[in-house]
Amino acid sequence: MLLPHLKLGSLIVATLVLSTAVAAKPSERTRVLALCTKAYGATVDQKRNLFSVNEFYVLRVTFNRSGWLTQLAVEPKYFYTDDQTEPDHFPYLSKTEYQRLVAEVDRIKAKGPLVKPASPISMVTNFTAWRREKHRAAVLEWGEVVDWDAAADVPRLVRFFRVYYSKRAT
Numbered sequence: 602m603l604l605p606h607l608k609l610g611s612l613i614v615a616t617l618v619l620s621t622a623v624a625a626k627p628s629e630r631t632r633v634l635a636l637c638t639k640a641y642g643a644t645v646d647q648k649r650n651l652f653s654v655n656e657f658y659v660l661r662v663t664f665n666r667s668g669w670l671t672q673l674a675v676e677p678k679y680f681y682t683d684d685q686t687e688p689d690h691f692p693y694l695s696k697t698e699y700q701r702l703v704a705e706v707d708r709i710k711a712k713g714p715l716v717k718p719a720s721p722i723s724m725v726t727n728f729t730a731w732r733r734e735k736h737r738a739a740v741l742e743w744g745e746v747v748d749w750d751a752a753a754d755v756p757r758l759v760r761f762f763r764v765y766y767s768k769r770a771t
Contacts, residue, residue, distance in 0.1 A: 630668035636709045637662055651681065654702065657692055673706045674763040693746050693758035703741065703762065712764055713737030729760055740765045 634650070641652035641660060650662040654675055663672040675694075679687055694702065717735040724731050729744040743762035748755070 628668040629670055630664050633662060633664075633670050633709060640705060640709070646681065649681065653678075658694070658702075660706070670710055670766050672763055672765050673709060674761065675702050675706065676761040676763075680761075693760055695758060696756050699743070699759040699762065703764075706764055710739075710764075710766060712739035712741060712766075730757070738766060740767075 637650075637652050637660060638644070641654060643652075645651050645653045645659065650664075652660040652662070654660050657678055658675055659678050659681065661672070661674040661676060662670070663674070665671050677687070677691065679685060679691075713736045715734060715736055719732045719734040723745075725747050728747045730747050731742065731744055733740060733742045741762065741764050744760040745757040746760050
């Protein structure tokens with residue numbers, strides 16, 4: 602008769618201890634937003650979770666309903682204006698700037714080692730060549746600016762990039 606009461610008491614104590622431990626752990630949302638604030642300052646649009654990367658680009662942070670990070674994207678600020686018109690002579694990201702920003706975003710949440718590199722062939726829409734590579738914990742997608750008049754050996758500029766996180770990214 603005493604044994605069932607001891608089992609029930611142990612179960613209650615274990616539940617309280619576990620629930621306290623789970624509640625004490627900060628959510629991924631809280632951790633990621635804190636890292637973004639530390640790296641880029643306060644949000645410029647709290648509803649959309651936008652952080653200013655520089656004069657022309659923002660970092661957009663997206664979470665699912667459970668608070669897990671699903672996407673980090675570096676996109677032009679004009680994507681979020683009322684008319685969404687690209688300014689004349691917009692300063693796209695050089696390969697060096699793009700690689701630096703990908704490394705910064707990777708410090709917020711790592712995408713893991715490369716599993717499948719981008720194809721040398723890409724689909725082009727609206728003068729953007731869409732590229733995609735798969736990593737262990739994420740998919741990195743970016744848009745390269747297509748300039749039909751440029752020489753083949755001229756480095757491509759990057760219009761934007763997005764990192765999609767998933768438990769089944771690959």
